[in-house]
Amino acid sequence: MNSNTRFAVIGAGAMGEAIIAGLIRQNLTTPEHISASEPREDRGKLLREKYGINITSSNLIAITEADVVVLAVKPQILQKVLLELNGKIPPEAVVISIIAGATVDNIATGLRHTAIIRTMPNTPGQIGEGITVWYAAKSVNPTQMENGTLMLKALGANVQVEEEYYLDMATAVSGTGPMYVFLFMEAMMDAAVHLGFSRHIAEQLVIQTIRGSVDYYETQNVHVADLRNKVTSPGGTSAAALYYLEKAGFRTAISRAVWAAYERSQQLGKGKLEQHPEKNGD
Numbered sequence: 232m233n234s235n236t237r238f239a240v241i242g243a244g245a246m247g248e249a250i251i252a253g254l255i256r257q258n259l260t261t262p263e264h265i266s267a268s269e270p271r272e273d274r275g276k277l278l279r280e281k282y283g284i285n286i287t288s289s290n291l292i293a294i295t296e297a298d299v300v301v302l303a304v305k306p307q308i309l310q311k312v313l314l315e316l317n318g319k320i321p322p323e324a325v326v327i328s329i330i331a332g333a334t335v336d337n338i339a340t341g342l343r344h345t346a347i348i349r350t351m352p353n354t355p356g357q358i359g360e361g362i363t364v365w366y367a368a369k370s371v372n373p374t375q376m377e378n379g380t381l382m383l384k385a386l387g388a389n390v391q392v393e394e395e396y397y398l399d400m401a402t403a404v405s406g407t408g409p410m411y412v413f414l415f416m417e418a419m420m421d422a423a424v425h426l427g428f429s430r431h432i433a434e435q436l437v438i439q440t441i442r443g444s445v446d447y448y449e450t451q452n453v454h455v456a457d458l459r460n461k462v463t464s465p466g467g468t469s470a471a472a473l474y475y476l477e478k479a480g481f482r483t484a485i486s487r488a489v490w491a492a493y494e495r496s497q498q499l500g501k502g503k504l505e506q507h508p509e510k511n512g513d
Contacts, residue, residue: 236260236378239297241290241312242304243269243278246329249357250301251282253385256359260381268293290315297321298378302328302338306499309333313341320344325375327382331402332499335368335395345370348379351401354409356386363389364401399500403493411488416441 238260240247251267254260262283268290269275275286287293290312294300300320304312309330320326320342327348328338335347347368355361363386367376383389392398416437423433448458463469476482 234260234378234381235264236381237264237296237298238266238301238382239294239299240265240267240301240303241293241316242302243267243274243286244303244305245357246352247301247303248278249359250303250329250382250385251278251284253356253359253387254381255282257385259385266293266295266297291319294320294324297324299382300324300326301382302326302330302333304330306330306332310341313338316342318343323375325371325379327379331406332496334500335366339368346372346375348376349395349398350383351398351406352386353405359385359387361387362405363387364392364398364405365389366392366395366398399493399496402496403489403491406496407489407492411485412441 236259238250238254240250243251247267251265254265255262263285265282266285266287267275267278268287269278270288272288275288278284279286285293294316298321300316302309302312324344325346325348326338326342326344327350329350329352331351333349335349338347338349339345345368348365348371350363350365352363353361356363363383365383367379371379380389390401392401419437419440420430420433423436424430428436448455451458459473463473
């Protein structure tokens with residue numbers, strides 16, 4: 232499936248490297264067709280040696296002749312990057328943003344370039360097992376769309392949405408989602424240690440239980456609640472645990488956490504970096 236599509240990755244941090252690695256691993260393009268801008272010389276040298284890609288400290292040099300320009304910088308330096316690249320994006324290139332809260336209009340205005348795809352990937356994308364929700368501006372043409380989806384495939388599965396406001400929802404669910412999972416894993420492991428298991432065994436029990444539960448769910452053509460009911464025997468251990476979780480407001484806590492993340496994503500999109508969810512009241 233190797234293509235001649237040329238990629239420019241602006242910001243070669245963890246997610247930028249994940250995109251580079253995925254493009255090469257899945258044979259979506261060749262290393263010589265990937266350019267990345269990285270201000271740190273040692274980091275750039277590492278990426279060049281590891282992947283054989285073109286590395287530069289200049290964003291302008293990186294985007295030369297690019298078909299796909301990926302914005303993978305930190306939100307706080309986005310405006311500086313947009314100013315630098317304003318009016319410089321190759322006319323037929325598509326710009327893909329993975330920056331939380333950065334709207335299509337803001338990016339298009341900052342770049343003076345309208346072919347924008349806004350995405351929300353998540354952490355598992357770093358190993359090609361993520362899910363990316365994305366929205367394409369109406370001006371993105373079929374060729375640009377085809378080139379852009381190559382990058383999306385590099386991170387794992389993807390879901391296209393028809394309205395941009397779904398990106399804030401995706402940020403709260405799948406973007407922030409790994410944090411919920413890791414926190415749950417940590418709590419389960421700590422509880423197992425409290426019972427008397429060694430840390431090593433506790434980690435093994437929890438990891439395989441979660442992995443196996445997800446795999447099992449995917450083989451069953453039923454609602455997740457049906458599976459939960461099947462493992463909750465009347466008067467049994469699962470019923471006792473479920474009673475306590477419901478009494479402690481487990482579902483409500485998850486729902487409120489997702490909502491807080493959603494509100495925060497909207498704030499970031501409006502440039503309200505100084506606000507925090509915990510300051511919004513109850």
